[in-house]
Amino acid sequence: MAYGDITDELTEMVRYRLAEPTADRWQDADIWRYLTLAQLMLVQALPYGALAPWVSMRSLANLSGSTSEYDLPDDYVKMVAVAYKSIYAHFWPTAELNLLRVDAFVAPTEDYPVYTIAGNQVVFPFTTTGGTYELRYIARPPDMQGSAGARPSDPRLPWHDLMETFAVSMCRAQAEDVAEADRQQAAFADGIQVISVRYKIPDTVEGGPGDVPTPKWNIRL
Amino acid sequence: MGYLSVELASQTRAHLNASVAVTDAELYRCLSRAQSDLLWRLPDDALRPLQAIVNGTLSSARADLPADFAREQYVWYGADQIDAHRVRAADMPLLTTPLYLASETNPFYRIFYNTVETEPCLELLTGDDDDDAAYRFYYIKEPPAITEDEDPLLGQELWPPLIYFACSRVLEANGRYAESAKAQSLYMRLCTMFMARYSRTLEPYDERPGDPRWPTAT
Numbered sequence: 001m002a003y004g005d006i007t008d009e010l011t012e013m014v015r016y017r018l019a020e021p022t023a024d025r026w027q028d029a030d031i032w033r034y035l036t037l038a039q040l041m042l043v044q045a046l047p048y049g050a051l052a053p054w055v056s057m058r059s060l061a062n063l064s065g066s067t068s069e070y071d072l073p074d075d076y077v078k079m080v081a082v083a084y085k086s087i088y089a090h091f092w093p094t095a096e097l098n099l100l101r102v103d104a105f106v107a108p109t110e111d112y113p114v115y116t117i118a119g120n121q122v123v124f125p126f127t128t129t130g131g132t133y134e135l136r137y138i139a140r141p142p143d144m145q146g147s148a149g150a151r152p153s154d155p156r157l158p159w160h161d162l163m164e165t166f167a168v169s170m171c172r173a174q175a176e177d178v179a180e181a182d183r184q185q186a187a188f189a190d191g192i193q194v195i196s197v198r199y200k201i202p203d204t205v206e207g208g209p210g211d212v213p214t215p216k217w218n219i220r221l
Numbered sequence: 222m223g224y225l226s227v228e229l230a231s232q233t234r235a236h237l238n239a240s241v242a243v244t245d246a247e248l249y250r251c252l253s254r255a256q257s258d259l260l261w262r263l264p265d266d267a268l269r270p271l272q273a274i275v276n277g278t279l280s281s282a283r284a285d286l287p288a289d290f291a292r293e294q295y296v297w298y299g300a301d302q303i304d305a306h307r308v309r310a311a312d313m314p315l316l317t318t319p320l321y322l323a324s325e326t327n328p329f330y331r332i333f334y335n336t337v338e339t340e341p342c343l344e345l346l347t348g349d350d351d352d353d354a355a356y357r358f359y360y361i362k363e364p365p366a367i368t369e370d371e372d373p374l375l376g377q378e379l380w381p382p383l384i385y386f387a388c389s390r391v392l393e394a395n396g397r398y399a400e401s402a403k404a405q406s407l408y409m410r411l412c413t414m415f416m417a418r419y420s421r422t423l424e425p426y427d428e429r430p431g432d433p434r435w436p437t438a439t
Binding site: 019049056088091158164 | 247250254257258261262286290291292307309310313314315316317331332333334336341363390393394395396398402405
């Protein structure tokens with residue numbers, strides 16, 4: 001498929017569901033904006049296991065001596081893991097940073113590194129030396145919005161029907177069709193839950209994305 | 222090829238009132254969306270036609286995932302086909318601890334998006350960054366779109382939910398929202414039935430696929 005073909009397909013499907021095959025009330029740019037928002041919503045709402053194949057990134061960068069703060073990548077959304085010189089660092093809440101100073105027992109070292117996220121930076125709250133650090137993070141998928149004359153990029157995530165449902169809901173809301181917007185929004189939320197439950201790991205089980213444990217989330221009996 | 226999809230489209234039309242306008246292309250697109258929705262909604266055991274296996278060799282402990290990859294089931298490593306464990310996000314800091322230390326006899330795997338190849342990538346953690354051993358990858362594949370030439374991959378026992386989902390979309394496009402909601406509700410009910418039959422629970426059960434376990438609401 002050529003670049004932009006999948007977005008065309010999604011746009012066409014949204015238009016079909018809105019019963020507006022050619023742009024009139026809703027312009028293509030509106031639909032692309034809503035599809036972009038749908039992707040961002042999914043990235044925020046779904047668990048790591050579901051997102052990993054599509055938006056989980058790895059980034060390697062150099063450490064410089066005595067510098068503790070390093071800028072996060074531009075497409076950063078949320079952190080998965082940080083390795084400091086090949087040793088995975090433990091996350092330390094920003095609100096408790098002071099504890100690292102006053103309690104020698106938890107004081108981080110190069111062999112026991114910790115990190116926190118603050119000020120759009122990853123922070124190693126100890127004296128760093130040269131070497132490299134590795135970030136594994138969930139990235140923001142590219143916007144599905146074309147600039148003037150350019151085709152919009154394709155969605156990175158595979159849940160196309162969910163994205164269309166969200167876009168339909170937003171278009172309906174824009175047209176003040178509140179009841180239908182609400183129904184579509186509920187379907188979107190249900191879809192998120194279906195995917196999330198699949199990747200939920202029961203407390204006593206270790207392993208891959210399991211089968212659905214019990215069908216409690218969409219009872220319509 | 223195409224005989225089944227024409228039959229499926231015909232059965233879907235039979236569920237729609239004659240006053241509902243829909244072209245064949247629209248109908249096939251809705252049925253394709255239905256197929257993709259079932260892929261995420263039903264347990265793996267209910268999706269046997271979508272289960273696939275790839276045998277390959279790692280390159281620097283990594284491998285590109287198949288183009289139709291939707292989600293993984295199992296990863297087996299090496300000639301002995303040892304079951305690799307998925308690294309959970311929360312467990313990554315533990316990878317260097319003795320409990321989690323990866324080795325050829327205790328392999329782990331993780332999947333991430335390879336920005337260079339711009340596709341999902343499988344990474345085996347075996348303690349050897351240059352590992353080029355064999356691997357076996359069990360996964361659920363994204364079914365191809367249903368067209369008049371491309372038959373649905375799912376078995377006929379799953380046609381009823383496909384039909385109700387497609388009806389729901391077509392009715393929505395025709396502005397018949399109440400009927401669309403009803404069709405969606407019927408779709409959910411059928412999904413619940415399939416999920417109940419194939420669901421795995423933490424409680425002991427005898428057979429696989431599991432005996433029906435109806436929702437607790439009953």
